[in-house]
Amino acid sequence: MPERNMSPYQTAMPTQPPEQRSHNFDEVALGYTYNMAVAEARRCLNCKNHPCVSACPVGIDIPGFISKVAQEDMEGAFTVLSACTSLPAVCGRVCPQETQCEGVCVRGIKGESVGIGRLERYVADWHRENQSNTQRSVASNGHRVAVIGAGPSGLTCAGDLARLGYQVTVYEALHVAGGVLVYGIPEFRLPKAIVRHEVEGLEALGVKIETDMVIGRTLTVDELFSMGFEAIYIGTGAGLPRFMGIPGENLKGVYSANEYLTRINLMKAYQPGSRTPIQQSFSVAVVGGGNVAMDAARCAKRLGADRVTVVYRRSMAELPARAEEVAHAQEEGIEFRMLSNPVEVLGDEKGWVTGVRCEEMTLGEPDASGRRRPVPKPDGGFTLNIDTLIVAIGTQPNPLLLRTTEGLISDRHGCIVVSDDDGLTSRSHVYAGGDAVTGAATVILAMGAGKRAAQAIHRAITKKQA
Amino acid sequence: MFEILSRQELNPTVVRISVHAPLIARKAEPGQFVILRAGTESERIPLTIADYDRIGGSITLIFQLVGAGTMELGRLQVGERLQDLVGPLGKATETEGLRKVCVVGGGVGSAIAYPIAKKLHMQGTVVHSVVGFRTRDLVILEDDFRAVSDELHLLTDDGSYGEKGLVTNALESLILAGNQYDEVIAIGPLVMMKFVSLTTKKYNVKTIVSMNPIMVDGTGMCGGCRLTVGGETKFACVDGPDFDGHLVDFDEALRRGEMYREFEQHARETACKLFPKEDRQNAGA
Numbered sequence: 184m185p186e187r188n189m190s191p192y193q194t195a196m197p198t199q200p201p202e203q204r205s206h207n208f209d210e211v212a213l214g215y216t217y218n219m220a221v222a223e224a225r226r227c228l229n230c231k232n233h234p235c236v237s238a239c240p241v242g243i244d245i246p247g248f249i250s251k252v253a254q255e256d257m258e259g260a261f262t263v264l265s266a267c268t269s270l271p272a273v274c275g276r277v278c279p280q281e282t283q284c285e286g287v288c289v290r291g292i293k294g295e296s297v298g299i300g301r302l303e304r305y306v307a308d309w310h311r312e313n314q315s316n317t318q319r320s321v322a323s324n325g326h327r328v329a330v331i332g333a334g335p336s337g338l339t340c341a342g343d344l345a346r347l348g349y350q351v352t353v354y355e356a357l358h359v360a361g362g363v364l365v366y367g368i369p370e371f372r373l374p375k376a377i378v379r380h381e382v383e384g385l386e387a388l389g390v391k392i393e394t395d396m397v398i399g400r401t402l403t404v405d406e407l408f409s410m411g412f413e414a415i416y417i418g419t420g421a422g423l424p425r426f427m428g429i430p431g432e433n434l435k436g437v438y439s440a441n442e443y444l445t446r447i448n449l450m451k452a453y454q455p456g457s458r459t460p461i462q463q464s465f466s467v468a469v470v471g472g473g474n475v476a477m478d479a480a481r482c483a484k485r486l487g488a489d490r491v492t493v494v495y496r497r498s499m500a501e502l503p504a505r506a507e508e509v510a511h512a513q514e515e516g517i518e519f520r521m522l523s524n525p526v527e528v529l530g531d532e533k534g535w536v537t538g539v540r541c542e543e544m545t546l547g548e549p550d551a552s553g554r555r556r557p558v559p560k561p562d563g564g565f566t567l568n569i570d571t572l573i574v575a576i577g578t579q580p581n582p583l584l585l586r587t588t589e590g591l592i593s594d595r596h597g598c599i600v601v602s603d604d605d606g607l608t609s610r611s612h613v614y615a616g617g618d619a620v621t622g623a624a625t626v627i628l629a630m631g632a633g634k635r636a637a638q639a640i641h642r643a644i645t646k647k648q649a
Numbered sequence: 650m651f652e653i654l655s656r657q658e659l660n661p662t663v664v665r666i667s668v669h670a671p672l673i674a675r676k677a678e679p680g681q682f683v684i685l686r687a688g689t690e691s692e693r694i695p696l697t698i699a700d701y702d703r704i705g706g707s708i709t710l711i712f713q714l715v716g717a718g719t720m721e722l723g724r725l726q727v728g729e730r731l732q733d734l735v736g737p738l739g740k741a742t743e744t745e746g747l748r749k750v751c752v753v754g755g756g757v758g759s760a761i762a763y764p765i766a767k768k769l770h771m772q773g774t775v776v777h778s779v780v781g782f783r784t785r786d787l788v789i790l791e792d793d794f795r796a797v798s799d800e801l802h803l804l805t806d807d808g809s810y811g812e813k814g815l816v817t818n819a820l821e822s823l824i825l826a827g828n829q830y831d832e833v834i835a836i837g838p839l840v841m842m843k844f845v846s847l848t849t850k851k852y853n854v855k856t857i858v859s860m861n862p863i864m865v866d867g868t869g870m871c872g873g874c875r876l877t878v879g880g881e882t883k884f885a886c887v888d889g890p891d892f893d894g895h896l897v898d899f900d901e902a903l904r905r906g907e908m909y910r911e912f913e914q915h916a917r918e919t920a921c922k923l924f925p926k927e928d929r930q931n932a933g934a
Binding site: 356366395400401402423424426428432435441442445446458459462533582 | 691
């Protein structure tokens with residue numbers, strides 16, 4: 184066995200310096216070197232209870248792949264990883280590890296946890312750079328499954344079913360596969376070439392991806408069944424942006440975070456000479472405190488905004504964004520105006536945004552979510568002078584599929600209702616998972632739902648055969 | 650898929666293409682739209698479906714060469730393919746139960762008004778069509794409209810062809826002459842739809858307009874196409890594109906439509922330099 188590394192600290196992740204990276208869209212975190220990865224892997228105690236595995240929504244064999252890295256068997260590590268996840272290079276970058284695997288790591292009790300996410304990323308990147316996506320021949324079992332939505336949930340479900348021998352077709356409404364991984368999460372956090380590579384890996388497994396297909400419009404769920412699919416998985420996400428409902432929200436220069444990020448990421452407005460227009464901003468306010476708000480704020484900075492302010496109605500302690508994203512945003516010079524709530528967007532006579540008027544808040548008693556509820560202060564308030572306002576207060580499931588599919592039940596938030604952990608909906612042979620069921624959540628939870636549904640679909644089809 | 654099957658220039662700035670798209674053709678209804686990308690680096694452009702052939706598996710698109718994206722699309726020739734085409738999107742125009750309708754089309758908007766007039770005519774509705782153009786050279790679809798209209802009023806702003814005047818004048822005359830319309834359906838530039846709505850409001854005639862704002866995805870994701878309708882925010886792509894003209898905040902829509910004017914002007918100039926005029930004419934020949 185290789186010697187254990189008893190340093191209490193995680194091997195630091197090399198990053199682009201803040202001054203430099205706030206002017207480009209290249210990846211912020213540069214990834215471990217070979218030696219860093221091996222050294223970090225040797226911090227894992229391979230403890231008996233491996234709490235990290237139980238805390239992972241997709242149950243990755245974390246000690247298993249890390250021990251391979253410690254033994255410098257990178258391809259072996261990748262084999263362990265890829266048996267559990269279709270998107271390791273993605274999860275290694277965007278998972279909130281601090282509240283999952285790393286949050287329960289035994290090494291974290293006296294010191295810092297093992298850098299599980301960083302190691303996962305290293306192994307996936309090592310494989311991508313050193314091995315090709317080989318055609319893995321899985322004998323077809325002759326059963327066909329359709330997946331609606333090529334985001335993290337749908338891709339995971341498709342990958343797991345393909346490994347079991349199913350012929351899977353994924354239908355995607357946009358012109359590229361990836362869902363939020365390509366339209367939402369920016370290049371500097373998740374390079375699109377990596378998403379493309381992971382998708383190509385699924386195609387090599389035999390998964391068929393059809394873009395430009397809006398299910399509910401181009402084809403319906405019922406038509407998919409009549410085309411011979413035996414089960415359908417709905418992973419359509421939560422793509423409908425929420426607005427604040429305050430005066431001035433339709434002024435020019437007010438964007439939903441979805442639109443702002445889609446223009447920049449999917450439509451490549453960040454590249455010089457792009458055909459997609461985007462506001463050239465001087466002073467930007469981003470409303471909201473999640474990862475999407477951080478992404479929008481950091482994009483605005485990179486596009487040249489002088490001043491970018493995150494406006495959030497609770498305090499720093501309640502920010503729902505990943506700790507690392509908040510820290511990176513602060514290093515890049517993003518300002519945070521906490522306990523502030525916009526009440527009106529101000530504009531000029533030509534309809535352009537000139538400012539946002541906010542009220543000041545204070546934290547009251549905890550609400551249903553367990554977080555202290557923000558309450559407006561009776562006096563106070565301020566106006567930020569801005570030329571761009573980005574609304575990043577959350578998204579809801581897109582109602583298009585529900586409106587066009589009979590018998591599919593949703594709750595009052597527009598989320599598809601499923602019977603249990605398997606993701607079975609009110610329609611037989613129709614399963615759903617990810618943000619379409621939970622409302623906006625994380626990539627990894629969506630992947631977990633896709634994985635469980637794949638198992639459930641496999642059980643149902645096997646049972647039908649027996 | 651998405652091969653261009655035919656291509657005609659209807660006037661110096663308006664092109665009609667039919668595109669092989671069997672799945673879209675099977676579902677398309679008047680009033681719905683598609684989103685397309687001409688090439689791998691192109692913008693997503695929303696265009697309303699001008700016609701469809703369910704058996705032949707094709708849809709017809711009519712577009713004006715206004716920006717870099719439509720110019721790029723205009724350069725594609727028969728046999729070439731669109732990079733992407735998705736649809737049919739949006740809600741279809743409601744035509745059920747209408748006995749008498751005045752269809753108002755302005756400029757290239759007439760191309761979208763035509764399939765609605767055609768559908769109404771086929772279902773037995775009495776159709777009066779009022780179509781207006783700036784000048785004689787820009788007139789399109791005259792014969793098509795004539796074939797599906799019980800009465801056709803063709804106007805030009807400068808009087809170089811048809812009657813001289815604006816569509817609102819002709820519409821108002823028809824109403825004053827005692828025509829009782831169940832609905833007026835108006836499609837054209839925002840300013841035209843605004844004034845048609847103001848005209849019909851006076852006479853309390855229900856009016857449907859087709860909104861075509863800036864949008865990215867066309868499925869309800871970006872919210873860029875939002876409008877205020879009766880004091881509520883609506884997304885043109887999923888709640889529309891048809892709305893009650895008496896409730897739409899046209900002034901806000903006009904302002905929002907100018908959001909990228911400078912960028913578009915610049916892109917258009919670049920596109921013009923890239924594709925010189927004689928080249929475009931040769932391509933069109």
